[in-house]
Amino acid sequence: NAGVTQTPKFQVLKTGQSMTLQCAQDMNHEYMSWYRQDPGMGLRLIHYSVGAGITDQGEVPNGYNVSRSTTEDFPLRLLSAAPSQTSVYFCASSFGQGLRNEQFFGPGTRLTVL
Amino acid sequence: SQQGEEDPQALSIQEGENATMNCSYKTSINNLQWYRQNSGRGLVHLILIRSNEREKHSGRLRVTLDTSKKSSSLLITASRAADTASYFCAPDERSARQLTFGSGTQLTVLP
Numbered sequence: 471n472a473g474v475t476q477t478p479k480f481q482v483l484k485t486g487q488s489m490t491l492q493c494a495q496d497m498n499h500e501y502m503s504w505y506r507q508d509p510g511m512g513l514r515l516i517h518y519s520v521g522a523g524i525t526d527q528g529e530v531p532n533g534y535n536v537s538r539s540t541t542e543d544f545p546l547r548l549l550s551a552a553p554s555q556t557s558v559y560f561c562a563s564s565f566g567q568g569l570r571n572e573q574f575f576g577p578g579t580r581l582t583v584l
Numbered sequence: 585s586q587q588g589e590e591d592p593q594a595l596s597i598q599e600g601e602n603a604t605m606n607c608s609y610k611t612s613i614n615n616l617q618w619y620r621q622n623s624g625r626g627l628v629h630l631i632l633i634r635s636n637e638r639e640k641h642s643g644r645l646r647v648t649l650d651t652s653k654k655s656s657s658l659l660i661t662a663s664r665a666a667d668t669a670s671y672f673c674a675p676d677e678r679s680a681r682q683l684t685f686g687s688g689t690q691l692t693v694l695p
Binding site: 513574575 | 619672674676683688
């Protein structure tokens with residue numbers, strides 16, 4: 471199993487540009503989520519999904535969109551990038567009790583918005 | 585939403601010494617999880633302790649939970665340079681729909 475994979479590893483955007491961060495998992499987990507990690511602030515939940523076709527907002531959803539067309543994939547879209555979105559983004563998946571269960575994290579995408 | 589708070593923020597020890605990190609939280613929990621993050625990597629689950637457990641071991645890791653004090657500690661015995669990482673606690677608050685993560689403890693183990 472590859473676990474949770476994320477692409478790209480690094481990305482630099484200009485303010486106003488849009489892009490999609492990719493996330494995939496091969497563990498057949500129903501739950502998938504996106505976090506951002508900023509220095510001194512821990513991980514904050516952006517959006518999550520409890521299964522294909524179902525998504526919901528987390529703690530900091532503004533400026534981001536998600537969709538879940540398959541169990542395996544959960545892309546995160548930045549609609550119009552802003553410097554405040556400079557961060558490290560982690561995708562995670564889990565099973566059972568979902569977001570309250572053990573989380574399996576991807577390696578992260580380091581995003582810089584100029 | 586609740587967030588675990590780790591203490592200290594940073595800890596530096598010599599190889600072979602024990603490292604202790606603490607976590608405090610505010611309300612009732614179902615369980616509490618500890619994660620490790622190596623530099624530039626994602627978080628990795630270490631151990632889960634349920635609210636009715638007081639102590640749990642996994643290899644060189646020992647976790648304790650005191651629900652009366654709303655605190656947990658992670659002890660790493662006989663530390664190694666490879667233990668250098670950030671450690672996060674994630675309390676599972678009963679009323680919450682998700683885990684929340686604190687800012688972590690940055691552990692440096694010097695060879």
